[in-house]
Amino acid sequence: MNLAKKIVDDFVSNDVSFITTVPCKQLASVIDEVENNDSIYHIPANKEDEGIGLCAGAFMGGKRPAIIMQNTAIGVTINTLVTLTQFYRMPLPMLISYRGELGEPVACQVEMAVHTKALLAQLNIPTYHFHRSDDVEEFDRILKYTFMANKPVAILTDATFWGGY
Amino acid sequence: MRRADILREVAPLLREHLTVCNIGIPSQELHAIDDQPSNFYMLGTMGLASSIGLGLALAQEKTVIVIDGDGSVLTNLGTLPTIANNEAPNFVLMIVDNGSYGSTGDQPTYTGKRTSLAGIAKASGCENVIECEAKDVPEQLAAAVAARRMTILVAKCESGNEKMPVITMDPVAIRDRFMSAVRA
Numbered sequence A: 001m002n003l004a005k006k007i008v009d010d011f012v013s014n015d016v017s018f019i020t021t022v023p024c025k026q027l028a029s030v031i032d033e034v035e036n037n038d039s040i041y042h043i044p045a046n047k048e049d050e051g052i053g054l055c056a057g058a059f060m061g062g063k064r065p066a067i068i069m070q071n072t073a074i075g076v077t078i079n080t081l082v083t084l085t086q087f088y089r090m091p092l093p094m095l096i097s098y099r100g101e102l103g104e105p106v107a108c109q110v111e112m113a114v115h116t117k118a119l120l121a122q123l124n125i126p127t128y129h130f131h132r133s134d135d136v137e138e139f140d141r142i143l144k145y146t147f148m149a150n151k152p153v154a155i156l157t158d159a160t161f162w163g164g165y
Numbered sequence B: 001m002r003r004a005d006i007l008r009e010v011a012p013l014l015r016e017h018l019t020v021c022n023i024g025i026p027s028q029e030l031h032a033i034d035d036q037p038s039n040f041y042m043l044g045t046m047g048l049a050s051s052i053g054l055g056l057a058l059a060q061e062k063t064v065i066v067i068d069g070d071g072s073v074l075t076n077l078g079t080l081p082t083i084a085n086n087e088a089p090n091f092v093l094m095i096v097d098n099g100s101y102g103s104t105g106d107q108p109t110y111t112g113k114r115t116s117l118a119g120i121a122k123a124s125g126c127e128n129v130i131e132c133e134a135k136d137v138p139e140q141l142a143a144a145v146a147a148r149r150m151t152i153l154v155a156k157c158e159s160g161n162e163k164m165p166v167i168t169m170d171p172v173a174i175r176d177r178f179m180s181a182v183r184a
């Protein structure tokens, strides 16, 4: 299965048309699909909190947004998630590469991985963890759930899900 | 002239368009001077007014004016390259540059020293960058809106805040009211 294509097809069928990205090697194929999809406005951000600000504006302008980022970004987006996305009650699917899991070659990534789920739980952000490639089948329902609930929702995708490094 | 004096001068123009206003005293001043459904007040999240405004401008066609500050833009400098590379003709970023972090007690920022936000904006690739004195802001802002060209307006003014009440509106009410104005 082409995971990146399936994910972007689900974005499109759920009317997500504004996607901001901060790159991760593990997410390169999805970012390419987003860039090449004519029904999505792709806006690379220089930092993830900037990206969440862009998404908040796009949502208020009538578009369904999403952000694609690395789990290290949880550290730089907490204030924005709490005082913008949650405080004003806005939906935001966050497709996140879960670096520092099984297969990880870079030790430093583990240091943030061990905090990732705890931080998301502390923020009361609904969190899904894609580990097997079949887990992608839930992505469509997670998007529907996000826009129903008007909340930020995290989808962590680890190296095993993506088929290794 | 201080920030509030500029806001009083441009309020009749802002009223005609969508306005995204920076956190803290700027939002309190605008709210007290001319509260409008088409104003989006930031109650938190330092630095992101320009990002919210750009996302809004890219998502729909109405003119978006962002009232930002020098301290706020310095916190989110990455916004300027993003603005430059995602052209939105309906986007005007007005940076009220008073050389100080107004909401936290007027501590000086680097723009009151050696740093030029207009210079950074130009180097970031923004094509229409105007730096002007406070008294010229109404004319320059009106011209930027009328031209329908993405514009960065750096309005140099004196530091200092006016004592205005804290905004007690619920954030969801602010957002819902604003989104109705966007759709109207």
Ligand SMILES: [Mg+2]
Pocket (backbone or CB within 6 Å): B069, B070, B071, B096, B097, B098, B099, B100, B101, B102
């Ligand atoms: Mg200032």
